[in-house]
Amino acid sequence: MKLVKWEECGCPLCPQAGFSVFLPLPLPAADSCVPPPCLKKCLGCSLVFLSPRPTAASMHHFYPEDYQPYLEDKLPANEGKIPKGFQPPEQGGTLLDVGFGAGKFLQRMCNAGWKVTGIDFSAIAVAQVQGKGFEVYQGSLPHPQLKGRQFDFVFLRQVLEHLHDPHAALCHAATLLPSGGKLVVSVPNLNSLSFRWFRENWFGIDFPRHLFFFNKKTLAGMVERAGFQVLEIQPVRHGKWIWEAAREAVRNRRGGFTGRLLQNRLMSGLAASIGIWTGFPEGLQLLATKA
Numbered sequence: 001m002k003l004v005k006w007e008e009c010g011c012p013l014c015p016q017a018g019f020s021v022f023l024p025l026p027l028p029a030a031d032s033c034v035p036p037p038c039l040k041k042c043l044g045c046s047l048v049f050l051s052p053r054p055t056a057a058s059m060h061h062f063y064p065e066d067y068q069p070y071l072e073d074k075l076p077a078n079e080g081k082i083p084k085g086f087q088p089p090e091q092g093g094t095l096l097d098v099g100f101g102a103g104k105f106l107q108r109m110c111n112a113g114w115k116v117t118g119i120d121f122s123a124i125a126v127a128q129v130q131g132k133g134f135e136v137y138q139g140s141l142p143h144p145q146l147k148g149r150q151f152d153f154v155f156l157r158q159v160l161e162h163l164h165d166p167h168a169a170l171c172h173a174a175t176l177l178p179s180g181g182k183l184v185v186s187v188p189n190l191n192s193l194s195f196r197w198f199r200e201n202w203f204g205i206d207f208p209r210h211l212f213f214f215n216k217k218t219l220a221g222m223v224e225r226a227g228f229q230v231l232e233i234q235p236v237r238h239g240k241w242i243w244e245a246a247r248e249a250v251r252n253r254r255g256g257f258t259g260r261l262l263q264n265r266l267m268s269g270l271a272a273s274i275g276i277w278t279g280f281p282e283g284l285q286l287l288a289t290k291a
């Protein structure tokens with residue numbers, strides 16, 4: 001039986017502000033948590049977060065050895081694809097990938113000429129990627145091993161939403177960059193078509209691994225508060241997330257006609273494109289520079 005401890009929390013940016021219930025969640029039958037966990041919205045900055053949430057020490061229960069991002073052969077072919085415009089400078093460039101998972105992005109960036117370093121809180125992921133000769137460390141930000149280091153780029157790809165204190169992690173990322181250094185953050189977008197359609201069955205809920213739920217405004221707000229200037233926020237297409245949410249909703253008898261329709265890969269792919277065209281994409285990718 002899992003011995004998971006739960007804790008209530010507030011907004012990390014505005015501890016004095018109150019919050020309202022944003023979305024109640026169904027609690028897995030095996031866990032006992034009182035009051036039941038739900039998504040809450042900060043009345044100060046509108047950030048949405050999970051509360052109660054598992055304590056940091058309890059989180060390992062939710063990252064088993066077969067957690068998909070650690071399994072290279074289970075990842076989609078485009079995982080770790082190099083974003084547009086990320087060619088290294090001629091004299092070479094350095095980057096830190098926070099939460100490298102199976103290490104595909106590290107591998108691709110290394111092949112493209114970057115000098116790469118990674119951290120991940122999974123011992124399994126670290127052992128796996130260390131075996132390929134990469135400089136990687138176990139842990140999260142802030143990380144003692146990185147003290148005093150400087151990188152040209154810090155990447156947090158699908159990581160920020162998993163952290164207990166994402167603001168502290170961003171502040172630490174700022175210390176690892178020189179003035180003008182770049183930060184890239186990608187997260188699921190709460191302001192997406194599939195959240196509107198599927199609510200508690202939305203792929204980005206990932207209960208209880210996801211602790212924060214961002215839209216453009218709350219993501220930019222947190223990044224700016226950590227000492228960055230936001231340069232752009234790009235929409236990111238994730239047809240598979242819509243497909244997964246539709247399947248989950250139908251399994252839970254909540255999907256309705258939309259759920260049944262979007263179980264078709266072609267239709268969920270089309271829906272992802274509509275999300276991009278209408279300004280409600282599934283994912284966001286933010287590029288910022290250290291002020």
Ligand SMILES: [Zn+2]
Nearest residue numbers: 011014042045
């Ligand atoms: Zn707030």
